Amino acid sequence: MKLTVDWDICQGHGRCVMVAPEFLDFQEGEDKPTVIVSDISEAQKSLAQRACRSCPERALLLQE
């Protein structure tokens, strides 16, 4: 599974980083988070889903 961000929609709220710092982080000087781990295993799936649900803009997506 792939964790991806639609950058046109993302507003940089950062809630996903609070939920799943394992997968997302803010880089120095950036106002939007970066996906640091995009390949999501079955074991990581539920955390990744929670991160996606936390996104107020629905910009974070987990795709099969």
Place this chain on the structure above:
Amino acid sequence: MTEEKKCPITHGWQPYDPEFRKDPFPTYKEFRQQCPVGRVEAHDGFWAVSRYEDVFEVARDAETFCSGEGIAIPPMEYDGRALPMEADAPEHFGLRHILAHELTPRAVMAREEMLRVSAQKLLAKIAEKGEVDISEEYAKLLPTTVICQLLDIKGDEAQLQELQEWTEEIVYERKDHNSARQASDNIVAFFNELIPERRKNLGDDFISTLLKADVNGQPLSDQDIMDFCWFLLIAGLDNTAFTIRNLLLQISNSEELRKELIADPDKISDAIEEVLRLYSPVWGIARTATKDTELKGQQIAAGDKVMMLFASADRDEEEFPEPDKFVLGRTPNRHMAFGMGAHRCLGSHLARLEIKVAVEEFLQLFPDYQVIGDVDWNNMGPLPIALSATAKSTETA
């Protein structure tokens, strides 16, 4: 021209009228429906923008709507600037990033233990009492304790309370200019004493970070450092306190919500988002038009003040179905309680974590607390509670 601008609904609006402040939401609804961009006569005139889509647009267009001319109407009782908020590009970017790395989600999560210990200490004191005003003794004191730790301000509880009272005077009690000015002067005097001391003993606190900062090869001026400190205190205390208070009140009002949050504390984060949306602590922030422009058919002239009503936008029925209802897990929940765009609240991650820790720790110790009597929503007033159902029944017996 004046004729054209006049809107009967917004024209006579007095944003600080205590009666209006008690329940501003029906008025905001009228604004949205009848005058979404309406001229207000008070405070030398400004535009009130009340719909979600328009507030979003203004917030995102920092070129047309600047912050450097002041973000409060009327201006706050302070002669400096609220930094980094009242700076515009390109200066703003450099100033914002001095503290940005201290306030990223990761940096904030590293402080979770400190937040928890701070909350637990306050709760240990509270636990000795049966009945307590948790607005004063918890909701306000926790953010004050936390900001003082971040700025390395040492003081006993009375001193911290004094700092908190000063900020409340400036932010919430805007009807009395003299006391707000006095409170603001007190904060300046406080930092005037603290900053030179800190310069001699640099540490890893936020003030030291400001003192060590380098923006394009230049250190910050003394005034800039004061402006940052002044605003860190204003921004870091009352909005967080206000939301902790509101959430504890919300939980006490709904047994269903209480049960859900106790059974699954992960849902506290959702409850926080919803309470931020319903009672957005920063109800409005102003911008100044840098050029003639148009918004919802209204002609806005260069130099006009524009007030983004976040508290109204966050209850816009076009964006949020059943906007006045508390919906746990509402999704999407694109509220703008932390603003939007280049100036979005730098401390939002810290605020969210503080509120989460505050409510988690509180519910764990006092799962069946009850609010006593009728209390006001949407303000910083007292929140008297009985810590346990037993304590309350003894009280009422």
